[in-house]
Amino acid sequence: MENEKIRNFYSKKLPSVLFYLLIFTFLLSFCTFYGCKKGGNDKPGSETVTVNFTDYDGTLLLAKAVEKGSVPVYDNSIPEREDENGVRFTFVGWNADGTVYKNLPAVSKNTVFTATYSEAAATYTVTFIVGGEATEKTYSYNEIPFYEGETSFIKNGIYIEITGWNKTFAAVKSDVTYTAIIKKTSFSEIKFIVESESLTLSFPVGSIPKFYGAPYKKADETVSYEFAGWKAKDGTIYSSDLPKVSADGAEYEAVFNEVKKSVKVRFLTETAFLSETSVFYGETPEYGGETPVKAETDEYYYDFIGWSLNGTVYKTLPAVYGDVTFTATYKKTLKSYLLTVIYVKNGEKISKTSEYIFYGDIYDITSPDIIGYSPDKPSVIGYMTGNATVTVSYAPVSVWDGSAVSDRYESGSGSKEDPYIIKTAAQLKYMQEQNAGAAKQQYSSGKYFRLEADLDMSAAFWTPIANRGSFTNYSWSYFAGTFDGNGHSIKISAENDKAHALGLFEGISGTVKNLTVYGSVSSLSRAGGIAYTLGSGGILENVYNYAKITSAGDYVGGIVGMAANGSAIKNSANYGTVTSSAAKITGGVGGIVGNSFGISVSGCVNYGGVSSFGRAGGIIGAFFTAAAINIYDCVNYGTILTKSNGSAGIISYASKGGGKIENCYNYSPVSGTGYTGGIAGLNECLEVSSCKNNGIIKGTVYVGGIVGKITEANLALCENRGTVYGSGSSIGGIAGAAQVTVKAFTVSKSNNYGPVYNKSSSLNSVTGGVTGRTDGKTVNGALVRATVYECVNYGLVKANKNYVGGVSGAVNGGVTDKSENRGEVYSEGVYVGGIAGSNYGYGAVKSCINYAIVTGGGSVGQICGQLTSTSSSENCSEKGSFRLIG
Numbered sequence: 001m002e003n004e005k006i007r008n009f010y011s012k013k014l015p016s017v018l019f020y021l022l023i024f025t026f027l028l029s030f031c032t033f034y035g036c037k038k039g040g041n042d043k044p045g046s047e048t049v050t051v052n053f054t055d056y057d058g059t060l061l062l063a064k065a066v067e068k069g070s071v072p073v074y075d076n077s078i079p080e081r082e083d084e085n086g087v088r089f090t091f092v093g094w095n096a097d098g099t100v101y102k103n104l105p106a107v108s109k110n111t112v113f114t115a116t117y118s119e120a121a122a123t124y125t126v127t128f129i130v131g132g133e134a135t136e137k138t139y140s141y142n143e144i145p146f147y148e149g150e151t152s153f154i155k156n157g158i159y160i161e162i163t164g165w166n167k168t169f170a171a172v173k174s175d176v177t178y179t180a181i182i183k184k185t186s187f188s189e190i191k192f193i194v195e196s197e198s199l200t201l202s203f204p205v206g207s208i209p210k211f212y213g214a215p216y217k218k219a220d221e222t223v224s225y226e227f228a229g230w231k232a233k234d235g236t237i238y239s240s241d242l243p244k245v246s247a248d249g250a251e252y253e254a255v256f257n258e259v260k261k262s263v264k265v266r267f268l269t270e271t272a273f274l275s276e277t278s279v280f281y282g283e284t285p286e287y288g289g290e291t292p293v294k295a296e297t298d299e300y301y302y303d304f305i306g307w308s309l310n311g312t313v314y315k316t317l318p319a320v321y322g323d324v325t326f327t328a329t330y331k332k333t334l335k336s337y338l339l340t341v342i343y344v345k346n347g348e349k350i351s352k353t354s355e356y357i358f359y360g361d362i363y364d365i366t367s368p369d370i371i372g373y374s375p376d377k378p379s380v381i382g383y384m385t386g387n388a389t390v391t392v393s394y395a396p397v398s399v400w401d402g403s404a405v406s407d408r409y410e411s412g413s414g415s416k417e418d419p420y421i422i423k424t425a426a427q428l429k430y431m432q433e434q435n436a437g438a439a440k441q442q443y444s445s446g447k448y449f450r451l452e453a454d455l456d457m458s459a460a461f462w463t464p465i466a467n468r469g470s471f472t473n474y475s476w477s478y479f480a481g482t483f484d485g486n487g488h489s490i491k492i493s494a495e496n497d498k499a500h501a502l503g504l505f506e507g508i509s510g511t512v513k514n515l516t517v518y519g520s521v522s523s524l525s526r527a528g529g530i531a532y533t534l535g536s537g538g539i540l541e542n543v544y545n546y547a548k549i550t551s552a553g554d555y556v557g558g559i560v561g562m563a564a565n566g567s568a569i570k571n572s573a574n575y576g577t578v579t580s581s582a583a584k585i586t587g588g589v590g591g592i593v594g595n596s597f598g599i600s601v602s603g604c605v606n607y608g609g610v611s612s613f614g615r616a617g618g619i620i621g622a623f624f625t626a627a628a629i630n631i632y633d634c635v636n637y638g639t640i641l642t643k644s645n646g647s648a649g650i651i652s653y654a655s656k657g658g659g660k661i662e663n664c665y666n667y668s669p670v671s672g673t674g675y676t677g678g679i680a681g682l683n684e685c686l687e688v689s690s691c692k693n694n695g696i697i698k699g700t701v702y703v704g705g706i707v708g709k710i711t712e713a714n715l716a717l718c719e720n721r722g723t724v725y726g727s728g729s730s731i732g733g734i735a736g737a738a739q740v741t742v743k744a745f746t747v748s749k750s751n752n753y754g755p756v757y758n759k760s761s762s763l764n765s766v767t768g769g770v771t772g773r774t775d776g777k778t779v780n781g782a783l784v785r786a787t788v789y790e791c792v793n794y795g796l797v798k799a800n801k802n803y804v805g806g807v808s809g810a811v812n813g814g815v816t817d818k819s820e821n822r823g824e825v826y827s828e829g830v831y832v833g834g835i836a837g838s839n840y841g842y843g844a845v846k847s848c849i850n851y852a853i854v855t856g857g858g859s860v861g862q863i864c865g866q867l868t869s870t871s872s873s874e875n876c877s878e879k880g881s882f883r884l885i886g
Helices: 002-014 014-032 426-432
Strands: 048-054 060-067 086-096 098-101 109-123 125-128 134-142 152-155 157-163 176-194 197-204 222-230 250-260 264-268 273-280 300-311 312-314 324-334 336-345 348-356 362-366 374-377 380-381 388-399 420-422 450-451 452-455 482-495 498-501 505-508 511-523 525-528 531-534 537-547 548-551 560-563 567-570 578-580 593-596 599-601 609-614 622-625 628-632 640-641 651-655 656-664 674-677 682-683 686-691 701-704 707-710 724-726 737-738 747-748 754-756 773-779 782-789 798-801 808-812 815-817 824-825 830-833 837-838 845-846 853-856 857-859 866-867 872-874 881-884
Touching: 098 724, 300 707, 380 388, 388 426, 420 426, 426 452, 498 511, 498 531, 505 754, 505 782, 511 525, 525 548, 560 567, 593 599, 622 628, 628 651, 674 737, 701 724, 701 773, 737 747, 737 782, 773 815, 808 815, 837 845, 853 857, 857 881, 866 872
Parallel strands: 048 109, 125 176, 176 250, 264 324, 336 388, 388 452, 420 450, 450 482, 452 482, 482 511, 498 525, 505 531, 511 537, 511 548, 531 560, 537 567, 548 578, 560 593, 567 599, 578 609, 593 622, 599 628, 609 640, 622 651, 628 656, 651 682, 656 686, 674 701, 682 707, 707 737, 724 754, 737 773, 747 782, 754 798, 773 808, 782 815, 798 824, 808 837, 815 845, 824 853, 830 857, 837 866, 845 872, 853 881
Antiparallel strands: 048 060, 086 098, 086 109, 125 134, 152 157, 157 176, 176 197, 222 250, 264 273, 300 312, 300 324, 336 348, 362 380, 374 388, 525 531, 525 560, 674 682, 674 707, 701 707, 701 737, 773 782, 830 837, 830 866, 857 866
8 A cells, every 4th residue: 555655656746746846946047047035926015925735744745936925826726535445535625733723814924734634434426337327326435235126127029037137246445346147038918818807918938837825716605616727729737837939829617626515414312413414505414423322310211303593493404505504302201109008097908099290390299078077188289209108197276175274294294204195185275375475485395295186276266375365466485495287287276467576386495395286367468377476496397287377467387487596497398288369578488488587498398388478488588687597408489479579499588697508499480570599589698509490480570490580699500390480570590690798609519401482672781691780899899709719501592682691691700700601592682692692791601612603683602792892702612503583
């Protein structure tokens, strides 16, 4: 680089330097010859100064003598400085004594002006010439250029392709030009025809033409079309590569093969997947397996009659025009069983009757009267579940004449070891008179009594044992001793339409056991077969009522009308009808207990029909207290009927307190308006587990196979097989509604097998296979949820209007989790889903599966018919199908 600078210096600067030296020598000689003054000129008396112009490196550019005080002029071209290492220099002026002048100043002394330059990054122009056309681009020093244009293109029908450049692209140090080496190719046109449309493309001669994309022919209902290749004009069909392009071009037409559409056909039973096959659209499928068999149950024989699709049963499968699911359908035949009743008197068989009774029927056969004898079963009542033999034993009976009163017991001192013995009707009347007459008494506390004969006390009105001395509506008295019926019976007639608190006993705070009561009890209000009221500490065990119980008021029960906290009834049954004609019910009416304020009821059965205006239950009518109530192992076979709210197979109303309903069953019809359920009507406090309903449930609103409405308490391991009918809002196979009031709870591991119908014309009817509603509620700023967990619906769910789901009709802030629907869902309304009809209000549906067909008038889905933006549905599976009506 230094040598190059030296060469440049001598080649560019030396001639001008020598020229100026010659002039300087001439002037000096001239002045000497003529006697010029220093700094003078040709004008007498003037004075000159020397001005030297130098380059940045000290090279003298121009030396000049100028008149002192004048402005020097640089007569040469503008100084230039070559680029160095990517830096470009631009002349900006002359520097003298640290000042840079664009315009030279006047000088008064010898002055040196030095050329001054600005510095900037150097850029260079690179020119690319392609096919005679040039494009330019600017690059920085040492930057490697590259060509950004197309490397191949068509121009004037010629295919031009860049194959290289005249020189290798190198780092830029100065302006440079690159010329492309090109290859030219001729083109021909290829015409592609697809159905009625054509597309002409140009391809290089000798290349293989390609049609970009997939040729398509529109399918119809029966077939689709598969591209098979291109047909040339000579008829040749090319299925892969086309021939190379010639100068004459070519024309090709797309060819398609017909492919018949196939549809999926699935075969199911009510509970299991059988098989899946595919057939062509419009063809008839065949089921290749063995004829489906449904095992008989205690209740039914089942005969396969065909395959069900959209409500129609086909003996011969029809042609199919879409994915379908056929469900095996059976004709069920109700079984009948033989009931044999054997009548025995004094240990000898006197007669026998036999008849066939259908499974599930309640039989009620009145035992015939035999003068002087009483049957141990005044009526043979039961629920037919299999062949049965019942023995009715007659024993001599002591009949009261309506007035006789003994003056003593048969024997005994009243101790546990030596109880008072009662063998005659007059002795029982004696006991009654000894334990009655004053209000709020605890009679015979610590005393023991034992019955040794059947008694008939029906000749006259029976005043209850422990009667308070009147029949007013308050101040009850209680029998506080122990009365052992010893397997005997007492017939009474306690009918007084102006009296309150009637029964064999008025109140019991002691123990009564092993006793049967029959006859009749009728009151103005408050009545029970064994007693009106069971006080705190009172125990009834193995007691049975056959008496007909009627009242114009409430607090009416087959065993007791009312039960206090701390009482218990064990292994007892009611066979008598219980009826209240009151126009308003504030307490309850029940097969075992009318109204309770806290009790344990276990192993009890009700066979008697229970009817009232409202709040009627097969076991307990109602429960209103902060105490606990527990109902275990109880069964209702009696028909429950109300005209108003509250009707259930076990308990109609339960509020305020706590406790459990466990292992209880209902087998009979339950009818009401609001809060109607197979087990409970309105349940606000009792945990429900392992309960079953087989009865038909009919109501208006809040109607459920297990509970009409549940809040604040869990429900688990329950099963409904009864048909549920509703005509209003909140109808469900397990619960009409699961709604939070304060705390979260769960409906879990419970299945519905019965059909659920809602004939309501209301737009907000809400119907579900498990729950009608599953609701949450904001409590203290937090969303508290009701949850349906691991529940399955197998039953048909059918409604006239909106919000219909296989599991939940509506999930409003609640949760439906890990649950399944296997029953058909049908509604002519909107918001119809296999799992939830509607999921809104921050509701959640997760990990659920729908296996069934879902049909609706609008907003239909296999999981949710409606899913709002505030709610969620996740990890769910669609294994069924859905369709819109119309």
